[in-house]
Amino acid sequence: MTSSFVSATTLDEALSALEQGARPVAGGTDLVVGARQGKAPLPDSIVAIHRLDDLRFMGQSDGWFALGTLVTHAEVAADPFVRERLTALADASAIVGSRATRLHGTVGGNVMNASPAMEIGGPLIVFDAVAVLRIVFHPGSLDRTEISSRQVPVTDLLTGPGTTDARPEELLTEVAIPLPADGTGSCYARLEYRRQMEIAVVGASAAVALRDGAVESARVAITALAPTIRLVPEAEAALVGSDGGAGAVEAAAGAAAAAAQPISDVRASAEYRTAMAKVVARRVIGAAIARARGETVEVPASSSLFGTGGGA
Amino acid sequence: MEPSAFSILYQDTEAAPFDAGSSGSQTTMNNGRAVVAAAHEVREKLLDLAAERLEVAREDLELADGQVRVAGAPSKAVEIAELAGSGEQLLGKGSGPVPEAPPCDAQGCLGRLGMESFLEPQVFTHAVRVKVDRETGVVRVLHVAAAHDSGVILNRLGADGQVFGGIVMGIGQALFETSQLDEDGRQRNPHLLDYKLVTASDAPRIDVDWVETPAQNGGPRGSKGVGEPPTVPTPGAIGNAIARAVGARVNELPMTPERVWVAMQTNGR
Numbered sequence: 273m274t275s276s277f278v279s280a281t282t283l284d285e286a287l288s289a290l291e292q293g294a295r296p297v298a299g300g301t302d303l304v305v306g307a308r309q310g311k312a313p314l315p316d317s318i319v320a321i322h323r324l325d326d327l328r329f330m331g332q333s334d335g336w337f338a339l340g341t342l343v344t345h346a347e348v349a350a351d352p353f354v355r356e357r358l359t360a361l362a363d364a365s366a367i368v369g370s371r372a373t374r375l376h377g378t379v380g381g382n383v384m385n386a387s388p389a390m391e392i393g394g395p396l397i398v399f400d401a402v403a404v405l406r407i408v409f410h411p412g413s414l415d416r417t418e419i420s421s422r423q424v425p426v427t428d429l430l431t432g433p434g435t436t437d438a439r440p441e442e443l444l445t446e447v448a449i450p451l452p453a454d455g456t457g458s459c460y461a462r463l464e465y466r467r468q469m470e471i472a473v474v475g476a477s478a479a480v481a482l483r484d485g486a487v488e489s490a491r492v493a494i495t496a497l498a499p500t501i502r503l504v505p506e507a508e509a510a511l512v513g514s515d516g517g518a519g520a521v522e523a524a525a526g527a528a529a530a531a532a533q534p535i536s537d538v539r540a541s542a543e544y545r546t547a548m549a550k551v552v553a554r555r556v557i558g559a560a561i562a563r564a565r566g567e568t569v570e571v572p573a574s575s576s577l578f579g580t581g582g583g584a
Numbered sequence: 585m586e587p588s589a590f591s592i593l594y595q596d597t598e599a600a601p602f603d604a605g606s607s608g609s610q611t612t613m614n615n616g617r618a619v620v621a622a623a624h625e626v627r628e629k630l631l632d633l634a635a636e637r638l639e640v641a642r643e644d645l646e647l648a649d650g651q652v653r654v655a656g657a658p659s660k661a662v663e664i665a666e667l668a669g670s671g672e673q674l675l676g677k678g679s680g681p682v683p684e685a686p687p688c689d690a691q692g693c694l695g696r697l698g699m700e701s702f703l704e705p706q707v708f709t710h711a712v713r714v715k716v717d718r719e720t721g722v723v724r725v726l727h728v729a730a731a732h733d734s735g736v737i738l739n740r741l742g743a744d745g746q747v748f749g750g751i752v753m754g755i756g757q758a759l760f761e762t763s764q765l766d767e768d769g770r771q772r773n774p775h776l777l778d779y780k781l782v783t784a785s786d787a788p789r790i791d792v793d794w795v796e797t798p799a800q801n802g803g804p805r806g807s808k809g810v811g812e813p814p815t816v817p818t819p820g821a822i823g824n825a826i827a828r829a830v831g832a833r834v835n836e837l838p839m840t841p842e843r844v845w846v847a848m849q850t851n852g853r
Contacts, residue, residue: 463720463722463841465759465841466783466785467783467786468783471777538772538778541842544845547845548720551719578720
């Protein structure tokens with residue numbers, strides 16, 4: 273049962289509350305839903321950060337594309353730059369939960385919830401995104417309060433199901449993505465059983481840069497197939513230097529499946545997940561290469577690649 | 585009188601007479617008979633009141649256009665609304681004649697509740713088109729066509745709605761819905777995240793056609809039940825369509841992507 277609830281109006285206030293042991297809430301789509309499901313009780317002390325409008329930004333600067341922690345999935349999915357240059361992130365943001373989830377759920381909340389099935393984690397990791405964490409400290413005396421920040425690659429931030437490298441007093445304020453090279457195509461898709469209100473049973477992300485018809489660099493990550501979303505360097509090695517043709521894609525997809533350590537649960541058996549890892553990775557890598565070549569694969573790719581988009 | 589001239593009062597079950605409940609495709613079947621019987625009693629009272637008011641013989645009166653009037657001399661009339669507001673209580677009750685049924689043991693646990701609705705069985709068939717992803721086993725239902733004989737349809741909009749809803753429920757039974765239990769009998773998916781219902785986005789195109797064969801021994805005005813039939817053939821039709829599409833039959837519900845995939849691994853073409 274929550275005994276203390278503060279709605280912060282400044283970052284200082286929010287960070288001080290965290291220092292005092294409060295837990296942050298933004299959209300509430302994980303914290304509240306989890307509590308109602310009995311996953312974890314609501315924290316004793318909560319600090320709401322949804323009024324920190326300084327953390328609600330999205331845009332380019334100095335070779336980076338920055339996403340404030342309070343940007344919602346719906347805003348990310350609708351952003352023209354994201355759809356054009358960070359397409360995998362648009363694929364993911366467009367299919368998080370339901371429309372209501374996307375209107376309220378935030379980038380920061382999704383990342384820090386650290387679900388191995390989260391949609392946006394894979395795209396952030398294949399784009400080498402960096403998380404910015406802020407914390408208050410007291411130089412010299414407790415009366416003096418300053419804010420320090422550190423940057424952690426998202427791939428290192430996620431340490432296990434529901435756990436991160438962040439300290440409890442730290443607040444994720446921003447996720448920054450280095451602008452991908454020209455000629456980069458990317459994709460995220462998940463296997464989904466129905467069209468809405470779905471959660472990834474198996475997901476994969478890829479970002480592939482082509483130069484002169486050959487794969488110059490590649491990043492592949494798998495979702496819901498290991499304790500954390502993780503990169504698959506073997507899949508990347510299979511792609512780099514190749515022509516991005518069917519053989520290279522198949523080899524990379526095989527590597528992605530080989531890297532999977534899936535569990536059996538109510539959603540699928542480990543055997544099925546492993547088999548699907550290869551299928552999903554193959555289609556995702558193929559779509560990333562197609563986009564790098566300038567071909568159109570509609571956002572969100574899950575609908576186009578898994579035939580759930582309707583029509584005969 | 586137009587249906588819009590009536591309002592329905594939902595009364596407390598403490599005061600209302602008992603019935604068998606909204607189940608067994610017998611709600612309209614049973615309540616419809618009761619409504620007809622109760623309305624008949626109200627009609628008798630209206631005729632009594634009007635005969636007195638108009639000072640004419642009761643046998644010369646008819647009910648039409650919201651009035652009680654003298655047959656053949658419609659200018660001599662009184663509005664039903666006026667009679668209803670006259671202070672006389674116009675209450676009717678009834679349960680209607682029970683259709684002829686073979687003898688059944690009313691002492692048993694089922695009693696005879698609802699047995700009448702099975703005297704005039706509904707006849708129906710569904711055809712579906714599905715798309716199966718051969719690599720993943722994910723099934724999408726694209727189109728369902730449903731033909732039903734539920735006797736004379738009393739309310740087309742309501743009857744169509746029963747079929748739309750029943751088909752979507754049937755798709756849920758076919759593809760998604762199941763209670764998974766662990767070894768100790770605890771439900772492993774006790775919430776709607778993993779007990780998957782069909783969402784509106786998953787609902788396919790549904791075409792409904794009615795074959796209206798008047799029931800001789802069924803509900804009011806030749807009607808029959810309509811509630812359950814639409815859920816019944818839907819999973820079977822989907823299972824047949826999957827088997828036709830991929831050459832493998834899934835013999836367990838729901839036909840999840842994994843089960844379809846396993847069936848294809850074993851028997852698919």
